[in-house]
Amino acid sequence: MKIIEIEGQKELTGTIRVSGAKNATVALIPAAILTDETATICNVPEITDTDALCDILEELNVTTKRASESIIIDPTDMVNKEISEEHSRKLRASYYFMGALLGKYKRAEMHFPGGCSIGARPIDLHLKGFEALGAKVTNDKNKYIVEAEELKGANIYLDFASVGATINIMLAAVKATGTTIIDNAAKEPEIVNIATFLNNMGARITGAGTSTIKIKGVEELHSCFHEVIPDRIEAGSYIIMGALCGKKLKIDNIIPEHLDSLISKLEEMGVELNIGRDYMEVSKPEKYNATNIKTAVYPGFPTDLQQPFTVLLTQSEGKSKVLETIWENRFMHVPYLNNLGADITVKNQTATIIGPRQLKGRTVVATDLRAGAAMVAAGLAAKGKTTITNVEHILRGYEQIVEKLNNVGAKLTLKEI
Numbered sequence: 001m002k003i004i005e006i007e008g009q010k011e012l013t014g015t016i017r018v019s020g021a022k023n024a025t026v027a028l029i030p031a032a033i034l035t036d037e038t039a040t041i042c043n044v045p046e047i048t049d050t051d052a053l054c055d056i057l058e059e060l061n062v063t064t065k066r067a068s069e070s071i072i073i074d075p076t077d078m079v080n081k082e083i084s085e086e087h088s089r090k091l092r093a094s095y096y097f098m099g100a101l102l103g104k105y106k107r108a109e110m111h112f113p114g115g116c117s118i119g120a121r122p123i124d125l126h127l128k129g130f131e132a133l134g135a136k137v138t139n140d141k142n143k144y145i146v147e148a149e150e151l152k153g154a155n156i157y158l159d160f161a162s163v164g165a166t167i168n169i170m171l172a173a174v175k176a177t178g179t180t181i182i183d184n185a186a187k188e189p190e191i192v193n194i195a196t197f198l199n200n201m202g203a204r205i206t207g208a209g210t211s212t213i214k215i216k217g218v219e220e221l222h223s224c225f226h227e228v229i230p231d232r233i234e235a236g237s238y239i240i241m242g243a244l245c246g247k248k249l250k251i252d253n254i255i256p257e258h259l260d261s262l263i264s265k266l267e268e269m270g271v272e273l274n275i276g277r278d279y280m281e282v283s284k285p286e287k288y289n290a291t292n293i294k295t296a297v298y299p300g301f302p303t304d305l306q307q308p309f310t311v312l313l314t315q316s317e318g319k320s321k322v323l324e325t326i327w328e329n330r331f332m333h334v335p336y337l338n339n340l341g342a343d344i345t346v347k348n349q350t351a352t353i354i355g356p357r358q359l360k361g362r363t364v365v366a367t368d369l370r371a372g373a374a375m376v377a378a379g380l381a382a383k384g385k386t387t388i389t390n391v392e393h394i395l396r397g398y399e400q401i402v403e404k405l406n407n408v409g410a411k412l413t414l415k416e417i
């Protein structure tokens with residue numbers, strides 16, 4: 001197991017460069033197999049989720065070449081076969097191979113995906129979408145076979161604006177005959193990035209970034225070059241750390257518009273921000289005002305920043321509330337924050353935080369990816385030494401987190417025990 005030790009209360013100053021977005025990359029890599037030619041994707045983060053997807057490509061006999069921050073994917077000799085349970089379960093995003101293989105071969109065989117245990121995480125909306133396009137889904141325990149004689153464009157209404165279902169249906173529909181319309185589609189910036197990639201390959205998708213996406217099926221897709229957008233959640237995590245311990249900490253290579261809801265909340269709390277075209281400077285204020293947040297689909301407050309943001313609320317004066325509306329099990333960080341000295345109670349998907357409370361270093365667990373980022377934020381703010389266990393969760397989504405933070409004055413040590 002890997003652990004991170006943090007000596008807290010160091011001032012963070014200097015520049016952190018944000019990497020390519022994990023949640024775009026993990027869909028772009030499976031999407032690349034839709035062409036028979038090579039696709040080059042740059043600004044790819046070096047995280048273990050990227051490695052896990054490359055293992056699946058290898059299983060399908062797809063060649064990958066990785067150079068600094070880019071990946072060339074060559075599916076010339078690809079074979080369509082079952083994706084093993086081991087590989088399917090390594091991460092959530094393995095499920096994008098369902099849409100991509102179905103779109104390309106009209107058949108996908110894989111197992112229920114893995115990922116953070118932040119809720120039941122059903123895939124019914126993905127499967128309903130595939131069925132609407134004409135596919136038949138066979139499910140035996142954890143194994144799924146999705147196949148179609150022909151994929152035909154359809155009108156699909158999503159009961160919930162699911163990120164995964166929107167992307168998976170786009171992947172399955174790009175080569176279908178006729179036109180597919182996804183209504184109540186998710187609007188996250190990652191969806192726009194994936195639609196742009198597919199359009200660069202010759203797809204005909206319009207409306208990505210709005211709640212109605214239209215996909216006119218095409219026969220062939222061709223090679224292309226594409227850049228992953230900056231990771232708004234990684235950026236937001238470091239901005240929150242800067243609000244806790246920063247002195248003019250610069251978070252560089254960001255798209256500030258993707259962070260509007262976080263910016264509003266930070267300003268409400270009295271955090272000083274200097275926002276540039278593609279960067280933000282953040283400093284710790286004298287005191288923080290209490291506030292309330294409610295997680296929501298984009299452009300609402302992102303659930304993926306809820307856990308690190310809760311750490312900031314432990315430092316604000318008075319009572320703050322956090323309502324989690326997306327995932328039913330995303331408060332696993334709370335007992336560990338309380339261990340460090342926070343005063344948080346959770347009832348009915350709402351955390352009530354009384355602050356300010358001085359956090360004191362102890363041993364805590366990264367129960368999932370963003371809970372792990374919350375533990376790092378807490379460790380940076382806490383007095384003394386914090387030890388975080390199970391940091392494999394953090395390394396799935398934060399490229400070089402230890403190096404990036406140490407470069408701006410933090411004191412983190414990554415150890416294998």
Ligand code: EPZ
Binds near residue numbers: 092119125127163
């Ligand atoms: C994506 O997960 C992200 N993961 C998550 O990021 C993020 O928390 C989430 O979107 C919401 O923004 C990736 O992009 C790989 P959803 P996804 O489908 O696609 C329900 C992180 O920390 N739902 O939008 O799985 C579901 O249970 C991660 O980086 C169904 O009921 O999320 C949830 O309540 C974790 N049936 C809600 O919709 C379905 O078929 C949102 O899920 C699909 C989803």
